[in-house]
Every structure is written in C-alpha cells, then in structure tokens.
Amino acid sequence: MAERITLLVGGRSTEHDASLHGYRHVLSRLLAEPDRIEVGAVCYVDRAGAFHLFERAPWPEREEVLLGGQTLGPGAALERLRAADSFVFSLLHGNEGEDGGWQGLAEVCGITGNFGPVLASALAMDKHLQAVLAAALLPGLRVPRSLLVRPGSFDAGQVLRRLGPGPLVVKPNRMGASLLTTCLPEPSPSALAAAVREVFPYDDQALVQEFIDGREFSCGVYKEHGKFVDLPVAEIVSSGFFGHAEKHTKGRAKILLSPENAATRKMRAFSQSLFEATEMATFARFDYIVEGDGIWFLEANTLPGLMSGSIFPMMLAETGRSIADLVLSAVSECGSRPARDKVLAYDISH
Structure with missing residues (x-):
C-alpha cells in the first residue's frame, strides 16, 4: 500500500x-x-x-x-x-x-x-553556535576564526584588528543558501562595514570569518532503518569564491563525487558524530573546507536542497536510492522515535 x-x-x-x-x-x-x-x-x-x-x-x-x-x-x-x-x-x-x-x-x-527536534534545527541554523559545538565535541575538527557582530556594537576597525590580516568572509549567522555572503580579499573598514550592513535587514547577527583557501566539500548523512548509509562525499569546484550565485547558477560550479580517501572518511565520521550528538532526523548535509592536512567545519543543514541540481539527490542516486526512498525513510524514523511522557503532576505545599 x-x-x-x-x-x-x-x-x-x-x-x-x-x-x-x-x-x-x-x-x-x-x-x-x-x-x-x-x-x-x-x-x-x-x-x-x-x-x-x-x-x-x-x-x-x-x-x-x-x-x-x-x-x-x-x-x-x-x-x-x-x-x-x-x-x-x-x-x-x-x-x-x-x-x-x-x-x-x-x-x-x-x-x-x-x-525533527527543535534543538537540532535551531542549532543547525546558527552558524556561530554550530561551530562552538563542533569544536567542543570533535577536537580534531578545525573551525575558522570568527567574530559575531550585531547592530549598534559593530566596529569594523576593531574586527579587523582582532581577526588579523588576510581575506575575510561576511555572512548572515542565521540564514542559508549563501544569501548575502561576501568574500573580501583585501578587507578595509569601509568594505567590511558595507558587507555587514547588507546583512542586518535580514539577520541581526552577522558572522565575520577568516577565509580558508582550500577545497570545499559537502558530506551527506542519511539514516535508513536506523543505520547510517555511507553516501559519497562531494567536492565543489568553482573558479572563485563559492557564494550564492555560484550555488544557484548552472555552470558556475562543478560537483564531483570524490573517491574514498582519508579526508572523506574523516568528514563522514565528523558528520555522523554531529548528526547523532544533536539528534538530527533522517538526513542532513555538512560542509567543510580541506586545506593541507586540516579539515575545517563550515556549517550543517538539517534540510539540504532537494532541487534537481542539488548535491544531496546526486549523493542518493549514486547509492541507487531515490527521493521516494528518502521520504519513506523519514516516515519510518518518525514512527520509531519514542514519544516522551509529558504529564507528571506533583504537589506544591508552599
């Protein structure tokens, strides 16, 4: 049926x-x-x-x-x-x-x-807290040096002094799709302030991060019948910074399914650990930068894109699975998740 x-x-x-x-x-x-x-x-x-x-x-x-x-x-x-x-x-x-x-x-x-659970989604939407949690749980995983800035307390010069020289990335802390994400190769106070101002109408928290010049990867996590399915890790190859336009314009970036190696196995292990620790449901996607022998955590997504050109459906297809398989796995996991008893009456005597 x-x-x-x-x-x-x-x-x-x-x-x-x-x-x-x-x-x-x-x-x-x-x-x-x-x-x-x-x-x-x-x-x-x-x-x-x-x-x-x-x-x-x-x-x-x-x-x-x-x-x-x-x-x-x-x-x-x-x-x-x-x-x-x-x-x-x-x-x-x-x-x-x-x-x-x-x-x-x-x-x-x-x-x-x-x-899925409230906490898993709320954490995954907050890039700053994601990184704090990832660094605390997984000592071998690196995170970019970052500062969280808010309207009214933002001083571009102070941010530049604290993060030091080098390219920076400015992004909304609690938005997806790389919207309003800007790479500043040679950041100045005025350029940084302009990039942050673009964020504030949509998110009252902007994240300023050091730019990690490495190879970008995306790792899917998928549970079927209570067990992880090892999806292929995808490498994202673009001619420059992989921002919103590169993500959503055909031909601006190539998605390559990577062969198994030490780095892909580490990314998969990191992703599955974070998935379990935050009690995510059925499927998610985690993004990383690999630079030298270091793996840098970027962010998690509890609802990866499912468009025809999105990475997650490509990963599923490589293992012979369809969108219908994904939906049925979500149905199965939801049905097997234990319900909490929320009624516990007690007396108060004062």
Missing part, C-alpha cells in the same frame, strides 16, 4: 524560492513512483505567511497557481495538517522552516512529519 504524503512548501522565508524549486523536483519524483507514494495534499505557505491547501490532483507547480486553492488561517491550517491521514514532508527552508519554529509547532500541535 502506498504511503500517503502531504507536501508542505513555500514559507515566510528568504529561502522561499529554494523551497519552490525543491518542491517541483520532489513532486515529480514522487509521482513517478505511485505504487510507493501517494501525494494526498499540498499545503503552500505564501511569502506573507498565508496558507493555501490543495487536496486533489493536478498538483500546482507555479507560484501563481499555488496562491489559489483553499485559503486557511494558521489555526485551521495546523489543524488540517494534524488531522490529515498522511505524513507531512516539509520542504520549508531557512527562517520559519528549519530554524526550530515549525519543529516546535509540529511538536505542540501533534503534526506527524519530517520536522
């Missing part, structure tokens, strides 16, 4: 477009395996946060069509997701998608889906 799925897509997020593109690819792949997956509904969260529900095919793909359907308020939409006889597969990226917000809603409202 086919597993019934509701796809949750869009979101009030700076990564709304990534969600839409991933949804189109995931939808096409699931519809290609009707004996295993039945798409029962699509719930679209538009850019303003309104909900649009579709409960029968043909399933909408374009944004202007997704804006149709049955419009619901937040309470009614959450109740429909909770009461639906289906597993909710969330494709909500970034803010209000994989930052702990929807994970908390799912927990409180009893929505069954691939949301």
Whole structure:
C-alpha cells in the first residue's frame, strides 16, 4: 500500500524560492513512483505567511497557481495538517522552516512529519553556535576564526584588528543558501562595514570569518532503518569564491563525487558524530573546507536542497536510492522515535 504524503512548501522565508524549486523536483519524483507514494495534499505557505491547501490532483507547480486553492488561517491550517491521514514532508527552508519554529509547532500541535527536534534545527541554523559545538565535541575538527557582530556594537576597525590580516568572509549567522555572503580579499573598514550592513535587514547577527583557501566539500548523512548509509562525499569546484550565485547558477560550479580517501572518511565520521550528538532526523548535509592536512567545519543543514541540481539527490542516486526512498525513510524514523511522557503532576505545599 502506498504511503500517503502531504507536501508542505513555500514559507515566510528568504529561502522561499529554494523551497519552490525543491518542491517541483520532489513532486515529480514522487509521482513517478505511485505504487510507493501517494501525494494526498499540498499545503503552500505564501511569502506573507498565508496558507493555501490543495487536496486533489493536478498538483500546482507555479507560484501563481499555488496562491489559489483553499485559503486557511494558521489555526485551521495546523489543524488540517494534524488531522490529515498522511505524513507531512516539509520542504520549508531557512527562517520559519528549519530554524526550530515549525519543529516546535509540529511538536505542540501533534503534526506527524519530517520536522525533527527543535534543538537540532535551531542549532543547525546558527552558524556561530554550530561551530562552538563542533569544536567542543570533535577536537580534531578545525573551525575558522570568527567574530559575531550585531547592530549598534559593530566596529569594523576593531574586527579587523582582532581577526588579523588576510581575506575575510561576511555572512548572515542565521540564514542559508549563501544569501548575502561576501568574500573580501583585501578587507578595509569601509568594505567590511558595507558587507555587514547588507546583512542586518535580514539577520541581526552577522558572522565575520577568516577565509580558508582550500577545497570545499559537502558530506551527506542519511539514516535508513536506523543505520547510517555511507553516501559519497562531494567536492565543489568553482573558479572563485563559492557564494550564492555560484550555488544557484548552472555552470558556475562543478560537483564531483570524490573517491574514498582519508579526508572523506574523516568528514563522514565528523558528520555522523554531529548528526547523532544533536539528534538530527533522517538526513542532513555538512560542509567543510580541506586545506593541507586540516579539515575545517563550515556549517550543517538539517534540510539540504532537494532541487534537481542539488548535491544531496546526486549523493542518493549514486547509492541507487531515490527521493521516494528518502521520504519513506523519514516516515519510518518518525514512527520509531519514542514519544516522551509529558504529564507528571506533583504537589506544591508552599
């Protein structure tokens, strides 16, 4: 019997477009395996946060069509997701998608889906805290020297003095898709201040990091039947800095699946350790820089991109697995996760 799925897509997020593109690819792949997956509904969260529900095919793909359907308020939409006889597969990226917000809603409202724990998502969305945790848990893993800056307390000259000479990278601390990420080969106070100012309308924390001039790798983690599947590690080859445009423009970067070696085995071990330590759910992706004999941690993603050109589907395909396999693994893991008893009454006498 086919597993019934509701796809949750869009979101009030700076990564709304990534969600839409991933949804189109995931939808096409699931519809290609009707004996295993039945798409029962699509719930679209538009850019303003309104909900649009579709409960029968043909399933909408374009944004202007997704804006149709049955419009619901937040309470009614959450109740429909909770009461639906289906597993909710969330494709909500970034803010209000994989930052702990929807994970908390799912927990409180009893929505069954691939949301995973609140803490895992909240940590993975915070690059600064990720790095602190990774360095503490894994002594052999390096992290770039970094400073977290906020509006009102930012002094570009002081940041440059503290981080020392050399190229810097400026990025939002709690956003994905390499949005608003800038590499400064020869940073000056004015250039650094301008890069940080670009971040603040979208994130009140900017991360300024030393630039590590090495080879960039991405390591997927995937659990199937409670056990890790060793996915191939991918190397990202670009002619310059691998930023937002390079990630999302065809031909700007090459993705090469790396042969097994000491570095790929270390990255996989680091990734699986961090996945377990933070109790991530089913799948994730971890990014690294390899420079000399050192491995530098960049970030984790609890919902890797699932677009047709994304790295994670390539890794899955190399092991003979499909998007349907991924979804069914998420269903299986969610069903096997023990529920916590939350009722414990006690007397208070004072």
